[in-house]
Amino acid sequence: MRIAKVEPITTTRALRGPFDYRLPETMADAGVGSLLMVPFANRRMLGVVVGLAAASELPPERLAEPIEVLDADVLPDLVDLGLWVAERYCSTPARGLSLVLPPGYGGGARPRAARARTERRAAITDAGRAALTEGSRLGARQRIALELLAAADEVSGPELTAAGAGADVMRRLEERGLVSQGATEVRRRPAITSVGAKSAGVSLSGAQRRCVEAIVGSLDGEGPREWLLHGVTGSGKTEVYLAAIEAALERGRTAILLVPEIGLTPQTLGRVASRLGDTVAVLHSALSEGERFDEWRRLRSGEARVCVGPRSAVFAPLADLGLIVIDEEHDSSYKQEGDPRYDARAVAARRAAGAGAVLLAGSATPRPESWETMERLSLPERVDGRPLPPVELLDMREHSPRAGPLHPVARDALAELSDGAKAIVMVNRRGYSPHLSCAACGEAVSCPSCDVSLVLHMASGLLGCHHCGHSEPPPRECPSCGSVSIVRHGAGTERIERVVAELIAPARVFRLDADAVARHGGHAEVLAAFDAAEGGALVGTQMVAKGHDFPDVALSVLVDADSTLRYPDFRAEERTFSLIAQLAGRSGRGERGGRVLVQTLAPDAVPIRAAAAHDAPGFLAGELERRRAFGYPPFASLVAVEITGPDERRLIAAGDAIAAAVGPAIAKGSELLGPAPRFRRRNRYRRRILVKTLEPGRDAAAIGAALGDPGIASTLRGITLAVDVDPQ
Ligand code: ADP
Ligand code: ZN
Ligand code: ZN
Numbered sequence: 001m002r003i004a005k006v007e008p009i010t011t012t013r014a015l016r017g018p019f020d021y022r023l024p025e026t027m028a029d030a031g032v033g034s035l036l037m038v039p040f041a042n043r044r045m046l047g048v049v050v051g052l053a054a055a056s057e058l059p060p061e062r063l064a065e066p067i068e069v070l071d072a073d074v075l076p077d078l079v080d081l082g083l084w085v086a087e088r089y090c091s092t093p094a095r096g097l098s099l100v101l102p103p104g105y106g107g108g109a110r111p112r113a114a115r116a117r118t119e120r121r122a123a124i125t126d127a128g129r130a131a132l133t134e135g136s137r138l139g140a141r142q143r144i145a146l147e148l149l150a151a152a153d154e155v156s157g158p159e160l161t162a163a164g165a166g167a168d169v170m171r172r173l174e175e176r177g178l179v180s181q182g183a184t185e186v187r188r189r190p191a192i193t194s195v196g197a198k199s200a201g202v203s204l205s206g207a208q209r210r211c212v213e214a215i216v217g218s219l220d221g222e223g224p225r226e227w228l229l230h231g232v233t234g235s236g237k238t239e240v241y242l243a244a245i246e247a248a249l250e251r252g253r254t255a256i257l258l259v260p261e262i263g264l265t266p267q268t269l270g271r272v273a274s275r276l277g278d279t280v281a282v283l284h285s286a287l288s289e290g291e292r293f294d295e296w297r298r299l300r301s302g303e304a305r306v307c308v309g310p311r312s313a314v315f316a317p318l319a320d321l322g323l324i325v326i327d328e329e330h331d332s333s334y335k336q337e338g339d340p341r342y343d344a345r346a347v348a349a350r351r352a353a354g355a356g357a358v359l360l361a362g363s364a365t366p367r368p369e370s371w372e373t374m375e376r377l378s379l380p381e382r383v384d385g386r387p388l389p390p391v392e393l394l395d396m397r398e399h400s401p402r403a404g405p406l407h408p409v410a411r412d413a414l415a416e417l418s419d420g421a422k423a424i425v426m427v428n429r430r431g432y433s434p435h436l437s438c439a440a441c442g443e444a445v446s447c448p449s450c451d452v453s454l455v456l457h458m459a460s461g462l463l464g465c466h467h468c469g470h471s472e473p474p475p476r477e478c479p480s481c482g483s484v485s486i487v488r489h490g491a492g493t494e495r496i497e498r499v500v501a502e503l504i505a506p507a508r509v510f511r512l513d514a515d516a517v518a519r520h521g522g523h524a525e526v527l528a529a530f531d532a533a534e535g536g537a538l539v540g541t542q543m544v545a546k547g548h549d550f551p552d553v554a555l556s557v558l559v560d561a562d563s564t565l566r567y568p569d570f571r572a573e574e575r576t577f578s579l580i581a582q583l584a585g586r587s588g589r590g591e592r593g594g595r596v597l598v599q600t601l602a603p604d605a606v607p608i609r610a611a612a613a614h615d616a617p618g619f620l621a622g623e624l625e626r627r628r629a630f631g632y633p634p635f636a637s638l639v640a641v642e643i644t645g646p647d648e649r650r651l652i653a654a655g656d657a658i659a660a661a662v663g664p665a666i667a668k669g670s671e672l673l674g675p676a677p678r679f680r681r682r683n684r685y686r687r688r689i690l691v692k693t694l695e696p697g698r699d700a701a702a703i704g705a706a707l708g709d710p711g712i713a714s715t716l717r718g719i720t721l722a723v724d725v726d727p728q
Contacts, residue, residue: 003053005017022065033078049079084096122157145163212247229362237362241325245272251322260328260333262308323357335728387588424553430494431493436489493539542579545582554588636694640690642678644685658712
């Protein structure tokens with residue numbers, strides 16, 4: 001007897017498989033990774049085979065047979081990976097496996113699988129050619145069709161219809177044996193926008209060659225399996241990735257290139273696609289279901305051997321994996337925020353190790369974790385030896401807000417742009433004005449459902465909450481004291497856009513933030529317009545600092561360098577450093593040279609000073625010392641338990657109960673912090689318990705077990721709980 005161990009794909013957390021099913025002779029082909037429809041508690045359910053066995057603990061009469069084996073499957077390696085993710089991130093097997101299913105096979109009883117698209121195609125037969133030359137009797141439309149077909153190997157149904165030969169005409173020709181018709185599959189290929197400088201088969205520099213040689217050595221089985229490529233902005237890291245991918249392909253292996261967010265990095269995708277052609281597939285959420293399905297199948301069948309995409313592409317169905325590249329490895333978007341809360345970098349490391357593949361993580365501003373734990377390769381200089389642009393700190397402590405949001409030096413620099421030189425201006429807030437308050441009593445205008453200020457948006461004329469979407473008209477008078485003097489504080493992208501527009505007119509300003517992107521249909525469109533413009537400025541949120549390469553950018557301005565520093569998070573320093581360094585990296589990539597201006601209230605802060613000096617190694621050394629002293633990653637791991645609920649008193653009680661239960665369950669050397677309140681959001685109060693641990697696997701399991709205790713369960717009614725391993 002063959003038994004399939006099947007994990008049902010369901011959202012029910014309590015349902016823990018795998019469950020045994022008896023495989024009949026007709027399902028002899030089913031193996032690990034097969035997708036089945038199985039009967040489950042009077043329902044049909046999609047299931048994944050996670051193991052095979054010769055016997056079951058259950059008596060044979062209690063074993064059901066699957067209903068059918070579907071004609072799609074999952075690679076066995078990826079079944080392992082999905083289950084590993086589930087365990088590592090305290091999720092369920094079903095949710096872990098959902099990550100590796102073919103597109104369209106989500107949860108639910110009836111997978112709504114996307115289908116291949118086929119198209120009618122016709123070709124002329126010898127008899128058809130003869131009919132044309134011999135002047136056989138043909139209708140006008142029949143003649144048109146045959147002439148069209150005689151001139152080409154094959155013509156598609158739509159083309160024939162457009163020429164006047166519809167399905168009827170073609171059927172009659174087919175009946176007379178003058179044409180043959182068939183259906184072929186048409187691939188839906190996602191469009192790839194090309195933005196910025198191209199990579200036209202460059203010859204590698206000595207430093208690049210040394211990096212590639214080291215990686216190729218690893219591909220051939222010598223030396224480290226994981227590399228960190230630290231290369232300053234514009235040092236040619238992408239060329240190293242491309243050469244490494246080519247080397248993997250030459251060795252008959254496949255490769256994955258992870259990028260932070262595909263919309264923000266159209267250039268990387270464009271370069272890879274133009275270099276490697278049809279062997280590249282992309283997988284990301286903005287594709288239509290049909291496109292995703294077709295790209296997935298090209299990867300699964302081996303027709304495409306390189307997958308480019310954001311974090312989910314780490315699950316690309318590639319066999320013989322030789323290399324996983326993580327571009328901009330410091331980017332926080334590699335962490336998934338929904339369940340399972342996986343970190344694609346950790347998943348990539350696990351997948352590479354399992355497949356015997358090489359891991360290559362690259363960044364100008366690596367994470368302290370990677371700096372400490374990985375072997376390094378380095379590209380210390382920009383291509384062509386161009387200098388990194390000088391960074392000037394503009395001290396805003398002496399600047400009156402009444403003089404506007406920009407320092408006079410920044411205003412002058414923008415006003416003096418000429419000859420097609422461009423600027424990038426970053427301000428980390430959307431909208432016009434991030435705070436409004438009453439001049440008489442100081443009352444701030446905040447969201448009724450969240451503990452945050454409402455942001456004034458000029459485009460809509462409304463105040464909006466960036467956490468729950470609430471919006472309302474600006475108040476005419478203070479709701480608390482009735483005074484009519486409501487003051488606006490601070491500047492968001494909309495306000496900076498106006499100020500910059502006045503300074504650089506008649507050159508244009510392009511805005512890149514979530515609002516603008518929603519209106520203009522995508523980041524790539526905004527970036528392409530900025531790229532094509534003669535001069536001008538790009539104003540936006542963090543999006544403007546991500547990896548773009550525009551040779552005409554001669555000036556970068558950071559309006560508020562302290563915004564990231566104010567976050568109560570141990571990664572605040574790292575984020576601030578990397579944001580400034582990345583923004584600086586956009587400037588001075590061409591002949592024009594570059595200049596970077598950073599407005600700050602804390603010009604002496606360590607990350608700001610280090611970024612101004614382009615000193616990543618110095619910053620990382622200091623940051624690692626600090627982390628070691630306080631027991632933060634990479635010297636310990638973090639596991640967070642987050643609870644939310646509408647009733648604050650009950651939430652506080654639940655938090656205390658969880659802390660009391662978790663405290664004794666975790667390892668001796670582990671430390672429990674909290675429960676600490678976090679700001680209320682969408683009318684839900686929130687608290688967080690943080691565990692610092694040297695044994696994350698053990699403690700995550702212990703926390704899971706403690707939370708499953710019936711005594712805790714009763715205090716959790718009406719409360720939502722999430723466990724986050726390696727929170728960001
Ligand atoms: P990074 O990813 O490190 O910021 P890029 O790979 O984007 O750097 O390279 C910056 C620019 O330099 C790109 O326009 C790229 O085409 C060009 N470039 C890279 N390597 C070379 C090389 N060896 N010779 C000439 N140009 C190069
Ligand atoms: Zn007031
Ligand atoms: Zn709100």
